[in-house]
């Protein structure tokens with residue numbers, strides 16, 4: 440690639456020499472030609488190897504807000520925290536990497552929100568080379584390999600951040616990661632982190648776990664019994680609980696230095712989903728398959744398969760909106776609805 444750059448510079452030099460004779464016409468032409476050439480070259484390079492400019496990383500926050508508003512149900516709290524935290528980190532000069540920790544029972548939208556974030560920040564979404572996914576059970580299965588995992592993780596993060604500062608690292612199933620693995624992140628997410636001359640402040644770390652999920656559900660139920668509406672629940676109703684929950688349950692952040700030194704910027708609680716939200720999810724799944732207005736019977740057919748808890752109120756779906764997709768697909772097949780609508 441260097442050869443190409445040198446050639447361009449050579450051409451630029453020649454052109455600027457020529458332009459001395461007629462600074463106006465040739466000069467302008469040369470500058471235009473040069474910038475055209477340079478742009479083309481850059482585009483070609485960036486076509487083969489994803490670059491690190493606004494084109495690859497547009498950070499479209501409007502898109503993020505729209506996705507959250509239209510496709511995420513019952514999580515107003517999440518919406519506000521996520522949007523504000525990311526915007527703040529992106530638009531200012533960050534003093535540390537952004538660290539978000541998502542908590543909640545399965546199926547309440549943690550992965551969903553993560554996908555929206557990735558899709559709005561990066562043009563290629565989860566396909567982007569700047570997006571890194573780590574799955575507890577797949578990437579870190581063995582406790583006695585903790586040190587090996589730590590070394591690998593550090594090298595990966597360092598290598599990628601060196602190439603482009605705007606990286607996002609997603610740790611799914613944090614509760615399945617051996618307790619000490621994530622301690623390696625501590626220096627990287629600390630204030631003014633600069634290690635071996637690599638600056639980590641522009642990176643984003645997202646941690647997803649079911650930890651604290653049942654505590655969140657309990658707390659929500661308590662508030663519900665006091666007559667507090669879902670929309671009126673605030674982050675502060677959960678904050679102390681989140682830190683405690685993340686500490687006490689198995690794996691991930693258990694006994695973790697990361698938590699102890701308060702390096703997680705935001706603990707984000709995902710509330711368990713109620714019937715109205717599950718119905719919205721079901722409608723969405725039908726819509727995706729061309730059934731714009733599913734009848735009550737079609738919705739009920741899916742709804743009866745959903746388990747509710749805890750006793751005695753049975754207010755929440757035990758699995759959130761998980762696996763509704765397959766069930767709706769089945770119903771659509773069974774009733775031959777594909778044909779009618781397509």
Ligand SMILES: *[C@@H]1O[C@H](CO)[C@@H](O)[C@H](O)[C@H]1NC(C)=O
Nearest residue numbers: 571572594595596597598599
């Ligand atoms: C970047 O991270 C990926 C894992 O997502 C890893 O496979 C790759 O080796 C890393 N790149 C560098 C330069 O370290």
